[in-house]
Amino acid sequence: MLDIRLYMLQRITALIMAPLTLGHIAVMIYAVQGGLTTAEILSRTQGSVVWLVYYGTFVAAVSIHAAIGLRVIIAETFKLRGMALSGFTWGVCGLFLYMGARAVMAVTMP
Amino acid sequence: MSFTQNIMDVSIWRGDAQAGAFAHFEVPAQKSQTILDVVAWIQQHQDPTLSYRYACRVGMCGSCAMMVNGVPRWTCRTHVEKVLEGNKLEVAPLRNLPVIKDLVTDMDSFFDKWIAAEGRHHPTASRLDPIAAISPESAGRVKANAGIECINCSVCYAACDTVASNPDYLGPAALQRAWTVYNDAKDADKQAVLDAVSGVGGCHNCHTQGSCTAHCPNDLDPMTAIAGLKRVSAASFFKRRKARA
Structure with missing residues (x-):
């Protein structure tokens, strides 16, 4: 169910997510200090390649990490195996990628 | 009275x-x-x-x-x-x-997993060769010694919630045996051990809940042995990819 490739992929994506999460929280705290409005935040993020890469990487890492984690939970709890388990894993990964990409595009695309 | x-x-x-x-x-x-x-x-x-x-x-x-x-x-x-x-x-x-x-x-599945985990000796020498001296204080021997008192009672296997929810999982006893073999200086095929414990039912499925270590009647520590296997297999993962390139 969880071979070394999936195990390593989950650990590597966790390593990517850790600093990005801290950066995300730091920016949130910074942004609310001065009472920035939504329009003011969007004026800074829209058209920014840096924020596109930052949150794009975040979404990709989260999608892979969460899909593997949910795969283990579903397999152990509901005894899902084989193609059904692979389909579930890819489905969750694709869904999170789609939802995350939509959010990133809405915030960073001009 | x-x-x-x-x-x-x-x-x-x-x-x-x-x-x-x-x-x-x-x-x-x-x-x-x-x-x-x-x-x-x-x-x-x-x-x-x-x-x-x-x-x-x-x-x-x-x-x-x-x-x-x-x-x-x-x-x-x-x-x-x-x-x-x-x-x-x-x-x-x-x-x-x-x-x-x-x-x-029926303990067949328990013992079959010992074999599947490659918990067997891969000799470095024949009986005609002189016996290699191994220091009892050497790091590998100390790690190997930690698991050799296992009596195959299956108490850890019965205690393990991961085994209960994932029948493919090799289980604490087999993985601890694999860790012992891996650390034996006289074992010739450590990569075979790492390959055996890195598959779909391998050591990476362990959730580190520690029931194995808590219940072992001989006070052994399979959880730490499994953590050791995870560590060396992760290090070997990058080395092998580099070697293939």
Whole structure:
């Protein structure tokens, strides 16, 4: 169910997510200090390649990490195996990628 | 002075792989009585059809493990007075293994996983070669020594929730054996061990809950052994990819 490739992929994506999460929280705290409005935040993020890469990487890492984690939970709890388990894993990964990409595009695309 | 012997209320699981239920027995308590003594007393005095497995009676052979009040234990070394709950005992076959009859489980899957985990010696020399000297203080030997007192009782396997929810998982005993072989300086194929424990049922499925270490009757630490396998297999993962490139 969880071979070394999936195990390593989950650990590597966790390593990517850790600093990005801290950066995300730091920016949130910074942004609310001065009472920035939504329009003011969007004026800074829209058209920014840096924020596109930052949150794009975040979404990709989260999608892979969460899909593997949910795969283990579903397999152990509901005894899902084989193609059904692979389909579930890819489905969750694709869904999170789609939802995350939509959010990133809405915030960073001009 | 009058002496009233205490009578214990003992529930023993009776049945086979298809069905079964607990049967109740009244067993006289005795001094220094073990769980295996209780089961033997029932078989000898109340129900000769009761099936159970044991051999050495001194904690060496690993054949008498059972669930006692819901906890996996070696019954020959478990004193009744330490586990009695309100004068009641419940004895059942080991968890995570198919039942053959009553308290006897089919341990094939447990031992098959030892083989699947490559927990066997891969020789570096023949019997004609001189014996290599290994320092007992060397780091590898210390790590290998930590697991060699395993008696294959399957208590850790029965205690493991990961085995319960993932029947493919090799389990703590087999993985600890693999870690012992991996750390043996006289073993010639460490990569075979790492490959064996890196598959779909391998060491990476362990959730580090620690039931194996908590319940091992010999105070061994399979959880740390599995953590060691995870560490070296992760390091080897990048090395092998580099070597292939």
